[in-house]
Amino acid sequence: MSRKRFDEMNCSIARSLEQVGDWWTLLIVREAFFGTTAFSEFQEALGIAKNILTQRLDHLVANGIFERRQVRPGVERHEYFLTDKGRDLMPVLVALVQWGDRWLFGEGNEPLRVIDAEQRVQIAPLKVCDAAGREVAPSQLRFRPGPGATERTLRVFEERRSKRRAASIQ
Amino acid sequence: MSRKRFDEMNCSIARSLEQVGDWWTLLIVREAFFGTTAFSEFQEALGIAKNILTQRLDHLVANGIFERRQVRPGVERHEYFLTDKGRDLMPVLVALVQWGDRWLFGEGNEPLRVIDAEQRVQIAPLKVCDAAGREVAPSQLRFRPGPGATERTLRVFEERRSKRRAASIQ
Numbered sequence: 001m002s003r004k005r006f007d008e009m010n011c012s013i014a015r016s017l018e019q020v021g022d023w024w025t026l027l028i029v030r031e032a033f034f035g036t037t038a039f040s041e042f043q044e045a046l047g048i049a050k051n052i053l054t055q056r057l058d059h060l061v062a063n064g065i066f067e068r069r070q071v072r073p074g075v076e077r078h079e080y081f082l083t084d085k086g087r088d089l090m091p092v093l094v095a096l097v098q099w100g101d102r103w104l105f106g107e108g109n110e111p112l113r114v115i116d117a118e119q120r121v122q123i124a125p126l127k128v129c130d131a132a133g134r135e136v137a138p139s140q141l142r143f144r145p146g147p148g149a150t151e152r153t154l155r156v157f158e159e160r161r162s163k164r165r166a167a168s169i170q
Numbered sequence: 171m172s173r174k175r176f177d178e179m180n181c182s183i184a185r186s187l188e189q190v191g192d193w194w195t196l197l198i199v200r201e202a203f204f205g206t207t208a209f210s211e212f213q214e215a216l217g218i219a220k221n222i223l224t225q226r227l228d229h230l231v232a233n234g235i236f237e238r239r240q241v242r243p244g245v246e247r248h249e250y251f252l253t254d255k256g257r258d259l260m261p262v263l264v265a266l267v268q269w270g271d272r273w274l275f276g277e278g279n280e281p282l283r284v285i286d287a288e289q290r291v292q293i294a295p296l297k298v299c300d301a302a303g304r305e306v307a308p309s310q311l312r313f314r315p316g317p318g319a320t321e322r323t324l325r326v327f328e329e330r331r332s333k334r335r336a337a338s339i340q
Contacts, residue, residue, distance in 0.1 A: 010281040011200075011270075011281050011282060012266065012267045012268075012269070012270025012271045012274060012275060012280065012281060012282065013196065013197065013200050013263055013266045013267055013270065014193075014197060015270050015274045015275070016266045016267075016269055016270035016274065017193045017196060017197070017266065018193070019274070021191075021192065021193045021196070022191065022192065022193075023184075023187045023188070023191045023192075026183065026187060026191070027183065027184060027187070030181075030183050033311075033313065034313055034330065035330060035334065045326070064273075085273045087308055087309070088269060088272065088273065088308070089269060090298065090308040090311060091265040091268070091269070091296045091298060091308075092262065092265040092266055092269060093183055094265075094298055094311075095261040095262040095264075095265045095296075096182065096183045096186045096187065096262055097182045097183055097186075098182075098261070099182070099186055099258060099259060099261070099262060100181075100182025100183065100185050100186035101182045101316075102258065103234075103255045103258065104182060104185045104186065104189070105182060105185070105318055108317050108318070109317065109318035110182065110316035110317055110318050111180040111181050111182060111315070111316055111318045111319050111320070111323055112181060112182065112313045112314065112315060112316045112319070112323070113313070113314045113315070113316040114298075114311055114312070114313060114314075115311070115312050115313075115314050116300050116306045116310050116311065116312075117310045117311070117312045118310055119300060119306075121300050121301060122300070122301070123298050123299065123300055123301075123306055123311065124299050124300060124301050124303070126261045126265075126296055126298065127299075128260065128261060128264055128284075128293050128296065129293065129294050129297075130286050130289060130291050130292070130293055130294060131291060131292070131293075131294050133294070136286045136289075136293055138257055138258070138260040138261075139257070140286050140287045140288055141203075141260060141264075141284055141285070141286065141287070141293065142284070142285050142286075142287045143200075143203065143204055143282045143283070143284055143285075144282065144283050144284075144285050145281070145282060145283070146271075146280035146281055146282045146283040147278050147279065147280055148275055148278070148279035148280050148281045149281050149282070150281070153281055153282070156215070160204060160205060164205065
């Protein structure tokens with residue numbers, strides 16, 4: 001499937017993955033959260049080829065996730081900083097850290113901890129809550145068409161509902 | 171970089187991305203949350219080539235994210251269901267939905283809503299909290315070596331700390 005199809009998908013997951021959905025992209029964002037700003041530091045930390053790093057950083061700058069700043073006036077060298085949009089990816093990274101810690105490394109073997117810099121305490125597992133702050137179990141979560149749903153999205157959801165109804169009658 | 175390097179990375183983000191870090195993989199998981207179980211339905215919904223879907227589903231089954239069940243004894247056809255490990259990816263998807271809604275579609279244009287099936291209410295934005303339930307601002311979050319940190323991880327963090335110290339003295 002070409003990139004174009006993802007552009008057309010009326011879904012925030014698909015569109016988000018288009019901007020941050022490959023390994024390198026999210027690992028570059030991770031490095032930036034670690035405090036890395038220089039091209040050579042990203043390269044060294046990730047062991048990534050220069051041309052691939054250039055391409056990914058350009059893509060991230062074009063999408064407004066990083067901004068490129070000159071180190072000093074008159075100096076050719078640039079550094080890369082997360083924008084607000086980029087920093088807002090933190091919950092995605094935290095969700096990935098916690099899933100990996102739980103299912104791939106296991107308790108007591110977590111390679112990294114995510115801590116509150118001020119209180120020096122570890123953060124809690126992410127919980128999905130309703131507006132009143134009540135936790136919602138993952139099994140209770142459902143996707144439904146939103147205000148930006150296209151005709152196609154509405155049709156797909158209607159078809160799924162009919163199928164489920166038919167299945168429950170059988 | 172080969173897959174091997176990701177295996178070696180002492181980081182839950184890198185290891186998680188190895189299992190779920192391409193577009194198709196997370197979109198297949200998304201479809202499963204929508205209620206899709208049959209190969210042909212995944213294929214139709216995603217417009218994905220059969221060979222790619224087969225490969226990704228095999229990978230997801232091998233990693234314990236989906237399980238493959240025979241539709242009925244004596245019937246060749248199989249269906250695919252999320253395991254506990256797979257369902258536990260919900261916060262990752264929710265984090266991606268909310269980021270995309272905020273930065274790519276914007277308020278009032280959300281293609282989908284994530285709701286609590288019982289209360290029929292929309293869920294709130296994910297918040298990172300400490301153990302006492304206090305919200306931690308993303309700017310306050312830091313990564314630190316955990317109990318499973320390898321020598322290499324510890325060294326990298328020590329180097330970063332020295333660099334920051336040197337930079338703050340200058």
